Amino acid sequence: MSKMILTAAILMIAIAFSGSGPYAWGDSFPSCHPLLEEHHSPINLDYHMTRNDSLEVLHLEGFDTAQTGQWTLKNNGHSVVLEVGSGMSVSGGGLPGVYHTIQLHFHWGSPSTNGSEHTVDRHRYPMEMHIINMKAIHPNLSAALDDPTGLAVLGFFIDLAYAENSHFGHIARKLSSVTYKGQATSIKPFPLISLLPEHNMSQYYRYHGSLTIPPCSQVVLWTIYEVPTYISWTQFDQFASGIFATEEDAEDMNPLQNNFRHVHPTFSRIVYASKDAKLLTDTAMFLFFVPTLGID
Template identity: 70%
Template sequence: MIWAAVFLVAASRVDADPYAWGDFFHSCHPLLEEHHSPIDLDVHMRRDSSLEALQLHGFDELQEGHWTLENDGHSVLLSLGSGMSVSGGGLPGLFHTLQLHFHWGSPSSNGSEHTLYSRRFPMEMHIVNMKSVHPNMSAALEDPTGLAVLGFFIDVVYADNVHFSHISQKLSSVAHKGQVTKIRPFPLMSLLPKHNLSQYYRYHGSLTTPPCSQSVVWTLYEVPVYISWTQLAQFTSQIFSTEEDAEQVTPLQNNYRHIHPTYSRVVSASRDAGLVSSGAAGRPVGLCHFICVVCLLRLLASVL
């Protein structure tokens, strides 16, 4: 497990208020370090025409063996085995794909880690990739660009996402902390907004959990992944941060870190990302139109 080594020491402290992580981990202190994640993606982004779509090697293929889904008490993680990697799009080298995991809110609140023009989405999915030159996670965390994380906002519509069901149908098997189950591999590309993968934002930041290592090249995609209300509720209401035999069962909710200042960091918009326009109240024009279309479709669905 990618985070097993990272959380070996942190496990007893990560349950604390994220604002208090700095008391236990120097690198988590927001006043001592300036490259924290997550951040708000706002009007201060700069266009970088050199940022083209990343190369997602093996994401369209059916991998051999099996994948492992686990509830580690802090998130639901899917370990992806070997066979996939990412490169290009301004990344400093080739990165091996290791796992994906999720952040969410509660039945009454949204829970994405990053926000887009101050909007928090219901969920966020992170695909974690490690630079190929590093032998292990410890070495990668010492490199300012040792990890490349692909972040996808998750929004909600009325119909189930049949591809997301590969994961959501297995969640009942990992409802409690420490539970693990196997998943038959599927093309990872089927989860992603594959027609919009050239639209993203890029910045350098940190892990969003202890030890908050500032070793992450973040790529946040503009167009969300869509799941149903039922699939969202499986995370917000049916996953627990405690063991099955615990005296008091605690729902796993709001497992996201607070927003941090950008400071002097450059946040770049890819060549095809929505254009920033003051006429659109600071939102990317393309994204504004996209959101309007989605809202119209939702309205029609509620009437029919």
């Protein structure tokens, strides 16, 4: 199965549940009902971590170059998704193999609330970006979902600054073309590394969890980066106020907001800190001194 078909399958799942909230997903997807000791995501990241000196910087193949062809930006009714085609992969950093990069998408709050999925010492960032990667040995999504480590997701917190992020403009400039669910537009590929905290890529946390959308499969190796990337308030507002699930929502002035899943217990899972991670010491202090939209 090609990456295009794989991404379409993921989008079809997202479209199927876009009209219901996270607490109702279990009605249609039993695996979304968290039970005792199950490994669901997202989680809260706190000081109860285990340092793992073998977790060094991941190898991001192709992230530093502009790929050929065209990428596609879509509104799937639950998020804004950027399909990145072929040519990029993730490996190293304790991952059990090579993972092909498929797409990235965003979770956000509202003009008055923060909306990251993972929390840091119970605090949310305004947004969170997920880069989805599938283990290269699998021919399709079904096979990957049968593998406890079939997917590797890179999570990046997004904070707000007064200056615009010119690199993020590649996406922000196209958001008006995906206002409603089902709309899509092409984007000229750009080096994906430009969206990331390039100088702090060795600082991250690792744990085993699940997809944060149905079917909530517990097959994800999460890598959550400690240092956030930044966009401007104006760029954030393009998500929080300018994206709608339906045209009816737009008529009712009801934009897509707070599209994050609730935090789940860690239970017996070990959350690892990479060799260079600060174990939240600097991050927790940082959260109290920078302007964010609010504390959830």
